[in-house]
Amino acid sequence: xxxxxxxxxxxxxxxxxxxxxxxxxxxxxxxxxxxxxxxxxxxxxxxxxxxxxxxxxxxxxxxxxxxxxxxxxxxxxxxxxxxxxxxxx
Numbered sequence: 001x002x003x004x005x006x007x008x009x010x011x012x013x014x015x016x017x018x019x020x021x022x023x024x025x026x027x028x029x030x031x032x033x034x035x036x037x038x039x040x041x042x043x044x045x046x047x048x049x050x051x052x053x054x055x056x057x058x059x060x061x062x063x064x065x066x067x068x069x070x071x072x073x074x075x076x077x078x079x080x081x082x083x084x085x086x087x088x089x
Contacts, residue, residue, distance in 0.1 A: 001044055010065035010072035013042050017050060017063045018075050026083050029059050057081050
């Protein structure tokens with residue numbers, strides 16, 4: 001797979017995981033904050049890692065897609081207790 005195609009795939013997997021977490025809501029996302037980062041295998045040898053950290057009342061979510069030692073895409077958001085999300089800049 002060409003590098004550009006692999007990056008597009010990685011970005012799509014990151015966006016998909018972020019959408020899944022937004023839909024799951026704050027209680028489910030808060031449960032992940034008590035766990036170490038979660039890895040999920042994806043196609044083309046990609047690994048998607050989800051990190052959740054509690055920062056005061058907010059949950060900080062970071063999702064990375066990588067292969068080998070190379071990070072191909074990242075994304076994240078902050079989730080408030082009512083489930084609203086914002087993307088820090």
